C-alpha cells in the first residue's frame with residue numbers, strides 16, 4: 001500500500017474554486033434528511049466504492065443528477081471520509097477539497113467572531 005501525498009498548494013487553490021465545493025458550502029446540511037433523497041437509494045452501494053483499479057465513472061454519473069449532491073459532499077468533507085464516491089467526487093479529488101473546506105471553515109468562524 002502506498003501512502004497518499006499531500007495535495008500541492010495549487011491543487012488546494014483549484015479545489016477552493018471547484019463548483020462542487022462551492023455548492024457543498026451553499027447546501028451544507030443541518031441534519032441527515034438529505035440521505036433519503038439521494039439518487040443512490042436505488043443503486044447497488046458497491047457502485048460507490050469501486051476498487052482502486054476500477055473507474056468511478058458509474059458512481060460519478062449517478063451523483064451528477066442527484067438533487068442532494070451538495071449536501072452529500074459537505075457531509076463527506078466534514079467527516080473527512082477517505083473512501084468511496086460522495087457528491088460526485090473521488091477520494092483523490094477530496095484530498096485537496098478537505099484542506100480547502102477546513103480553511104474555509106476557519107475563515108467563516110473569523111467572520112462571525114467564533115473560535
Ligand code: SF4
Pocket residue numbers: 035037038039040041048062063064066067068069070072073085086087088
Ligand atoms: S451525491 Fe451521489 S452518493 Fe451522494 S446522495 Fe447523491 S447519488 Fe448518493
